[in-house]
Amino acid sequence: MLAAMPPPAPPFAQPDDARFRSRGDACPGALRLHRADDGALARVRVPGGVLSADQADGLRELAVELGDGELHLTSRGNVQLRGLGAECGGELASRMRERGLLPSARHERVRNVVASPLAGLDGRGERDLRPWLSALDALVCASEEAAGLSGRFLFALDDGRGDVDALGADVTLRARADGDAELRIGASAAVARIPGDEAPRAALLAATVFLSMADASGSGAWRVGDLPGGAGPLLDEVVRRLGAAGLPVARATVPVPGGTPPVLGVVAGPGGTDALSVGLPLGRADAVRWRALTDLARDHGTGELRLTPWRGVVVPGLRRGRASEALDALEAAGLVTGPGSPWSGVTACIGRPGCAKSRADVRGDAAAASRAGSPDRALPVHWSGCERRCGHPRGAWVDVVACPDGGYRVSVVRDGERGVPVRVADDPAAPAAAVAAARAPHT
Incomplete structure (x- = not known):
């Protein structure tokens, strides 16, 4: 019998290609590769950031054998593989299916779900999020309507601590101490209080109502913020439909929290176990660093990694007393193991040579500036090769953007407002000094 031929390599998506815009946006996925200057790019959705050690090993093997050898974390807790060959699409898809990373080809780009990384690990949250995560992912993958969501549409599952509630997702579920959930649409302070057990279905309903409103408006909206009427009318319609279905629904006003990422280091948990929370320098891990994490998870933890929206990794379930030794090894x-690391809070887009739009090797310049260290309680800083600012953080942060004629503009962003930028010369010492001054808490 002849062996089955692998599926053909998926086409490259170009941002202005009407074939793809008519079905959503050209956001890359695992089956729709994006052509970059350093080769093809695949973005693998990891709902809730949860990977088994075997799945993580599979991604490492793909990065080494088909790509540039590194795994790149995104601000949504997903994984990007870069430097891929143009003809590798069929093999890439087949091997990811074998690892359980592609449960639905039609939905692979829309499985964008972030979740509180420390849920159930430090005793702070109000609910174990795993039932919500499993249910929501299954509902999305089973929904024909949900397949029409943009690859940019984002769900967030917050265990009550407010960390991912602060990320401005399109649909957020936040656990309450009384067992109910708050459903937030976009960054609006208005929420709907619903029964916790019905929360995943309510989140899917909100997403499908969004699609209906986007179609009716003719706006081609990809995210809630693109709707002509914003989040308010969408929440109104979702509340109406939930009430019509017989669910108890109450409206409330709950301001969006400030939110903080997980602390780096040992995270003490219940039951005699700890977790480790570490960061990846500039969100990248080579095969050696990635394997250190997967081996630790498999040999001493629960066999699971949790990728965070802050380009970090949490390893749960280490025996108490083992965690400190493991942290030293990482x-x-x-890896970034505490706030004293020069890499703590430093992120960057891919820059040159990977992106044709970038005006500078921002990763190299960020690395040079980081060697000088950072002040205590420093603001996060993000280096961008152009005004698109791909992957920038939320909240208060230092914005470093490469200028068309060389050098950088450095400014501080607070509450969505950007301060007056400082122009610095194309000299390695100048950006480092300007960034250090901007990151200081008093600025």
Whole structure:
């Protein structure tokens, strides 16, 4: 019998290609590769950031054998593989299916779900999020309507601590101490209080109502913020439909929290176990660093990794007393293990040579500036090769953007408002000094 031929390599998506815009946006996925200057790019959705050690090993093998050898984390807790060959699409898809990373080809780009990374690990949250995560992912993958969502549409599951509620997702579920959930649409302070057990279905309903309103408006909206009427009318319609279905629904005003990422280091948990929370320098891990994490999870933890929207990794379930020793080993491997690391809070877009739109090697310049260290309680800083500012953080942060004629503009962003930028010369010492001054807490 002849062996089955692998599926053909998926086409490259170009942002202005009407074939793709008519079905949503050209956001890359695992089956729709994007052509970059350093080769093809695949973005693998990891709902809730949860990977088994075997799945993580599979991604490492793909990065080494088909790509540039590194795994790149995104601000949504997903994984990007870069430097892929143009003809690798069929093999890439087949091997990811074998690892359980592609449960639905039609939905692979829309499985965008972030979740509180420390849920159930430190005793702070109000609910175990795993039932919500499993249910929502299954509902999305089973919904024909949900397949029409943009690859940019984002769900967030917050265990009550307010960390991912602060990320401005299109649909957020936040757990309450009384067992109910708050459903937030976009960044609006208005929420709907609903029974916790019905929360995943309510989130899917909100997404499908969004699609209906986007079609009716003719706006081609990809995210809630693109709707002509904003989040308000969408929440109104969702509340109406939930009430019509017989669910108890109450309206409330709950301001969007400030939110903070997980602390780096050992996270003490219940039951004699700890978790480790570490960061990846500029969100990248080579095969050696990635394997250090997967081996630790498999040999001493629960066999699971949790990727965070802050380009970090949480390893749960380490025996108490083992965590400190393991943290030292990860620090020796080059991972970010505490706020004192020069890499703490530093992110960057891919820059040159990977992106044709970038005006500078922002990763190299960020690395040079980071060697000078950072002040205590420093603001996060993001280096961008152009005004698109791909992957920038939310909240208060230092914005470093490469200028068309060389050098950088450095400014501080607070509450969505950007301060007066400082122009610095194309000299390695100048950006480092300007960034250090901007990151200081008093600015």
